[in-house]
Amino acid sequence: MYNKIKSIVTGYKIKKLTLGEIEVKLACQKKFSTLDPLAPLRSIKHELLKSPIQSLKQVNFKPCWEKKNFSVEQLIPTHEATFRVNHNNYLVKRYVTKHQHRSVSIYVYQVDGETFAVFTRKYDYGDFHRQLVNSFLEKYNLEGNSKTAHCIKSNEYAMFFSHFGHSHTLIWNNQTELDRFLSILE
Secondary structure, three states, rough: HHHHHHHHOOOEEEEEEEEOOOOEEEEEOOOOOOOOOOHHEEEEEHHHHHHEEEOOOOOOOOHHHHHHHHHOOOOOOEEEEEEOOOOEEEEEEEEEEEEEEEEEEEEEEEEOOOEEEEEEEEOOOOOOOHHHHHHHHHHOOOOOOOOOOEEEOOEEEEEEEEEEEEEEEEEOOHHHHHHHHHOOOO
């Protein structure tokens, strides 16, 4: 009864899912879909962990972090997933928007109310990835090429770029929380 009233007031439908050993409470707008909020990071986990971290102190990812967070504040999440693991309360919000006539999915990962990572998938067949990586390769003389994944750390922020069909970026400001979150993804 409570979920019915809440869905009428908020416009979200609520369902409980079990993903591995994690019980997730998923709220979504409009049609219900069984979206796995862990899938984006699960799909890049292996590549992220095997990518060498290149340190570039002269790069400042803070404006990028702030811009990502500001842009999602202007949107309404299509999905919200909450779950608890090892006394930590996680919230994953999925947003859908357009950028340069391309669909974009943005996932915001929070623990105990603090955002620690933002994952973006731009459905552009890797165009954004190639442009971004080529500019970094050119400007900072990075190792690799535009077809490989790159992980760049700069002060308190880090960013991972990859392209698997579409452009993926992950930016985070808390390595400890990201590592903890990745460890629960089996």
